[in-house]
Amino acid sequence: MIPRMVAILGLVFLTGPIYLAALASVTPEARLFEGPILLPSALSLEHYRDLFAGRAFWQPIRNSLIVASLTTGLCVTFGAFCAYAIVRLHFRGKRLVLGTILAVAMFPQISIVSPLYLLLRELGLINTYPGLVLPYLTFAMPLTVWLLVGYFRQLPAEIEDAARLDGAGPLRTLGEVVFPLAAPGLAATAILTFIYCWNEFLFALAFTLGPERRTVPVAIALFRGQYQVPWGEILAASIVATAPVAVMVLLFQRRIVQGMTAGAIKG
Amino acid sequence: MASVSLRNLCKTYPNGQCAASDLSLEIDDGEFLVLVGPSGCGKSTALRLVAGLEVPDGGSIWIGGEDVTGKPPHLRDLAMVFQSYALYPHRSVAENIGFGLRMAGLSRDRIRERVERVARRLGIADLLDRRPSQLSGGQRQRVALGRAIAREPKAFLLDEPLSNLDAKLRSDTRAEIARLHRQLGATMLYVTHDQEEAMTLGDRIAVMRDGRIEQVGEPLDVYRMPQNTFVAEFVGAPTINLISCERVEEGGRPWFRGAGLRLPTPSDLREMPAITVGIRPENLTLTAAEDSDMVGRVDVVEPLGSATLLHVAVGGGADLRVLVSDFPRDRTGDEIGLRVDWSEIHLFESESGLRISAA
Numbered sequence: 001m002i003p004r005m006v007a008i009l010g011l012v013f014l015t016g017p018i019y020l021a022a023l024a025s026v027t028p029e030a031r032l033f034e035g036p037i038l039l040p041s042a043l044s045l046e047h048y049r050d051l052f053a054g055r056a057f058w059q060p061i062r063n064s065l066i067v068a069s070l071t072t073g074l075c076v077t078f079g080a081f082c083a084y085a086i087v088r089l090h091f092r093g094k095r096l097v098l099g100t101i102l103a104v105a106m107f108p109q110i111s112i113v114s115p116l117y118l119l120l121r122e123l124g125l126i127n128t129y130p131g132l133v134l135p136y137l138t139f140a141m142p143l144t145v146w147l148l149v150g151y152f153r154q155l156p157a158e159i160e161d162a163a164r165l166d167g168a169g170p171l172r173t174l175g176e177v178v179f180p181l182a183a184p185g186l187a188a189t190a191i192l193t194f195i196y197c198w199n200e201f202l203f204a205l206a207f208t209l210g211p212e213r214r215t216v217p218v219a220i221a222l223f224r225g226q227y228q229v230p231w232g233e234i235l236a237a238s239i240v241a242t243a244p245v246a247v248m249v250l251l252f253q254r255r256i257v258q259g260m261t262a263g264a265i266k267g
Numbered sequence: 268m269a270s271v272s273l274r275n276l277c278k279t280y281p282n283g284q285c286a287a288s289d290l291s292l293e294i295d296d297g298e299f300l301v302l303v304g305p306s307g308c309g310k311s312t313a314l315r316l317v318a319g320l321e322v323p324d325g326g327s328i329w330i331g332g333e334d335v336t337g338k339p340p341h342l343r344d345l346a347m348v349f350q351s352y353a354l355y356p357h358r359s360v361a362e363n364i365g366f367g368l369r370m371a372g373l374s375r376d377r378i379r380e381r382v383e384r385v386a387r388r389l390g391i392a393d394l395l396d397r398r399p400s401q402l403s404g405g406q407r408q409r410v411a412l413g414r415a416i417a418r419e420p421k422a423f424l425l426d427e428p429l430s431n432l433d434a435k436l437r438s439d440t441r442a443e444i445a446r447l448h449r450q451l452g453a454t455m456l457y458v459t460h461d462q463e464e465a466m467t468l469g470d471r472i473a474v475m476r477d478g479r480i481e482q483v484g485e486p487l488d489v490y491r492m493p494q495n496t497f498v499a500e501f502v503g504a505p506t507i508n509l510i511s512c513e514r515v516e517e518g519g520r521p522w523f524r525g526a527g528l529r530l531p532t533p534s535d536l537r538e539m540p541a542i543t544v545g546i547r548p549e550n551l552t553l554t555a556a557e558d559s560d561m562v563g564r565v566d567v568v569e570p571l572g573s574a575t576l577l578h579v580a581v582g583g584g585a586d587l588r589v590l591v592s593d594f595p596r597d598r599t600g601d602e603i604g605l606r607v608d609w610s611e612i613h614l615f616e617s618e619s620g621l622r623i624s625a626a
Contacts, residue, residue: 090281158353161320164340165347166418167370176366180357 018242025236032232047236057237059211060219064241066129067204067215068197071136076190079144084178086145087152088160098149105142113206120207127209135203140193147192151185152178191252195245216241268454269331269421270296271317276326278312278478286312287323288478294422296331299448299455301469303462304501309478310458314424317456319343330421341370346415350427352407354399360386360410361395367418385417389443405436416447422454429464441468462502466490474498496620499545499613505576505588508551510544511617526585527561528607536614542623545613548576548590552606559604563587568596579605 020037027037028044051057086098116135117126125131155178163173179186201217208214214222220237223230271294278287286309294300302310315321317328319340327336335343346367354363364385365378373381386392389409399407408428415423428444429437445468448455459465465472466486473483474497482494486502493499499507512525514532521532523542530544556562563581577589589605614623 156351156353158349158351159355161318161340162347162349162353162414163355163366164320165318165343165345165424166367166414167341167344168366169339169341172370177355 021235022239025232025239027232029232047232048240050230051233051236051240055219055223055233056211057219057240060214060216061240063129063213064198064215064217067132067136068194070129070133071140071197072190072194074133075137075140075144075193076186079141079148079189080179080182080186081174082141083145083148084152084174086149088157098146101142101145105139109139109202113202116203117206126207127213129213131207132204132213132215135207136197136200140196143196144189144193147189148182148185151182151189155181187252191248195249198241198245268296268452270294270298270329271422271454271456272329273313273317274327274329276313276316276328277324278309278316278321279324285309285478287316287326290326290478290480292473292480292483294454294456297452297454299445299457299468299470301457301459301465301472302475303459303465303469303472304475304481306460308475310460310475311426312478313475314347314426314456314458317422318345318347318424344418344421345424346418346420346422347424347426348411348415348428350430352399352411352431354407354410354414356399358398359395360391360397360399360402363399363410364395364413364417367414371418381417382413385413388416389413404432405440408432408436408440412444412447416451422456425455425457427459428457429459430461444468463504466502472502474501492622493545493613494622496543496545496615499615503547505548505590507613508546508548508587509615510546510585510587511541512544513541514539525583526587527563527582529560536623539616541617543615543617543620545615546587546607547611548588550608550611551587551589552608553589553591553594554604554606556602556604558606560607562602562604565594565599565601565603568594568599570594570596579603581605 023037023040024032025047026040026043026045028042028046031037031042082101086094120126120131120135123131125134159177159181160173163177164170168176198215199217200215201221204215204218205221208218211219216237220234220241223234223237273290273292276287276290277285279285284307290309290313292300292313302313304310312321316323317330319335319338323336327334329335330343330345355366358366361379361382365382368378368381382395383392386395389412391406391409391413394402394406394410399410402410408431411428425444429440432440441464444457447453448468457465457468469486471484472486472489474481474489476497482489482498484492489498490502493502493507496509500509510526510528512523512528512530515522515524517524517529521537523530523532523536523544525544528544536542561581563579565577566580566586567578569576569578575591575594577591577594579587579589581587587605615621616623
C-alpha cells in the first residue's frame, strides 16, 4: 500500500508540471492568470495557432531537426567505428584513450563558449548549421563512444571470428555482422544523442544570430510579447518541442535502458 | 583439401601464459588429427593460430605448401566450427550456411543450390527459413557444420564442437563427424579435452600439455605405448594405475616394491632407485589370494553395464582401478587377490615420468 502511494506521489510530482504546462497551453490567454487551473475549462488552440501562424515556429523546428539529425548521424557513424576499434583492437594505452575521450565531455560548456565562438568566427561558421554540428559532435561523441564500447563488449567475439573465417574482411565483418547485431545499441545511442542536440541551449544561443538558424530552445527563450511575456505560446512551444522526444523515448524505452546498461552487468 | 603444417610455433599471451612453445605438427592432406589435452594446455590456441585469429610470436604455418603465417583469417580458406556454434543470430539458417559463399562472390543460384545440398545431407533442409534462436542445440550444431561444409575449404578446424551437446546427441554427432570426414576426404584439425572423442575420431591424436605436444600417434599406438606418465594417465578410460616403486633387496635379489606390488628388477634397471609402474585397469584380473601378485580390499564397486570397475585398496594407502566383467555389489569390502598381466605393464622413470623403453 505504502509503496503504491509513494509511486503515485512520485508520478504526480514528476508529471504535474508537464500536465499544468499542457493544460495552460490550451487555455485562452485571458484566463491564464485568473487563478490556479487544475482542470481544463475553456479549451482553445489559439496559442498553437499564434505559434505557427504568427511566429513561424516551423523555422526553429526545421533548424533543430537538421542540426540534431546531422549530429546524430555523424556521431553514431564515427562513434561506432571508434568504439569497435577500442573494444576489439589490441593496442597500448587503451584506457588512456577512453579516459581522454571522456575528459573532453567534462569541460563545463560555459567555459569554452568564448574560445569556441572566436574559433567558429575565424572559420566563418557562425550562424551556420556546421557551426552548431561541430561543437555538438565534440560533446555528444564521448557519450556515444562510451555507450557503444559497453555495447560492443557484450557481443560474442566468436561470431566475428566465424565471419572472418567465412571470408569476410574487417569492413564486411563490421557491416554484415557487428553493426546488425549492435543495432539496438546503435539505436539507443542515436536517440540519446538526438535528445541532447534537440535540447541543447547554450551553444545554440551563442553561435546563432538570427531566426533563420535558431533552434527550438533558443527560439522559445527569445519569445517576446509587445507588453507582456507570452506564457501561453511559450508553453505551447514547449509542448511541441517535447512531444517528438517523449514519443521517441516511450517507443524505444526498453532499448534505451538496455543500451545504457549494456556491459554494466556481466552476462 | 590441403595439408596443414605448424612449424616451431610460439605464442605467449600478454598475461604471461605460454600457450605454445616450439609447437610443430604435420597434418596430412585428408587426415583427421585430434589435439587433445586438459583445459589450458594450449590446444585451442594452436587451432586459433592455424585459423589466423591469433598471431604467433614465432614460427610459421603452412597450408597446402604455402606459408600463410602473415595472412589474415579471411584469406586462408579455412572453415571453423566453434564450441558456441557462433551462428549469425540475425540471419536465417540458409543465410548462415550461405554466408561464406556470398563472401566468396558466388551467384545467388549457385549459393541456393549448394546450401540446399548441404542442408539435405545434414537433415536440416526443412529448417532453412528459421532463425538460430528457434533451433535446438543439436540443430544449431548441424547448421554450424553445414556452414563449414558449404565453403568447401582447404581444411576444417573444429573447436570442441560437441561439448555443448548432451550425451546421446554427442555420440550421434560424433559418428556424423566421422562419416563426414570419410565422405569428404577432408583435412580436419579437431580440438577436444575428451580423450574418448580423440580416440574414436582421430586418424592420429596429439596429446598436449602446457603449450607442448607430449606425444603424436595413432590412437591405439598412443594408448599402448604412452611416452610418459602424463599421456598414460590422460589417454584411456578408466585411468591407468600408476604405482611408485622403490628398489629393495630381498632374498639376495633386487626388486621394485610399492603398494603391495613386487616386481623382479630387469637387469638394465639395476641402477635405478625407483620407478613408476603403469598398469591399465583391464590388465588386472581377479584371482585367489594364494596365487596372486597382490591382495587388496574392494572399496567401491561401479557397474558400468558392459563391465564393472572396482576400486581396490591395496597396501600403502594406494587405490587401484580394476576392470572386471562382473562383480556383485554386496561383495564390497571383500579381500581379493589381483593378478597382473606382466606383458602389458608400462615402466616410467619416477623423476621425469618418461617411458623406459626396455619395458
